[in-house]
Amino acid sequence: MSYQPLIAPSILSADFARLDREIERIPSADWIHVDVMDGHFVPNLSFGAPVAAAVGRVTDKPMDCHLMIEDPLRWVGDYVEAGAANVTFHLEAADDPVAVADLLHVKGSRAGVSIKPGTPAEMCFEVLDHVDLVLVMSVEPGFGGQKFMPGSLDKVRALRAEIDRRGLDVLIQIDGGVDADTIGDCAAAGCDVFVAGSAVYGAPDPDAMIGTLRDRALAARA
Ligand SMILES: O=C(CO)[C@H](O)[C@H](O)COP(=O)(O)O
């Protein structure tokens, strides 16, 4: 099948006082990326399941929850109940990542696992058969607006090779510093899903920026 990059704007860079209006500004988005930070796993606090549920009420697009939280087994169910289509937890935070992924499937969402910049791609290999998505962080998680770390692309290439070798239907998502200049390299390395916060909401026309990002990803794979 032809390559179809998915653009997932992060509402972390949106105006939290008007999330309904901010989501209306991005009709071309494929997914809505929702960054949950608990102030423990990462040194920042964003919001939790009630705000995710509010996002779910104002959009029909798939809600993609990125949980930067400790003890994901305890909390993931709340995000499925909030309406998430995908729930991604951090490998570094999970005692038993397969149990978290299995719970997400039982609850009815897709399961994603994420790795921070310092975690080798190979650490994910044993959970690849149990998840639908791997999220490679290309900044240290916790804050929007950071600079893309090009070293993350080697991890994307390693994951792409292993997923393809096993013939798995697992998406590779990249998150952090993705913009019109960096998305091409991410697509060429093998990414399927692109999170962009500041690049989209910092643009004069956020929806036009989504089109630019998609075009650049497609061009890099042509
Ligand atoms: O998970 C995240 C931060 O931990 C965000 O999704 C990410 O940083 C998006 O913001 P930007 O595109 O501005 O880097």
Ligand SMILES: [Co+2]
């Ligand atoms: Co994120």
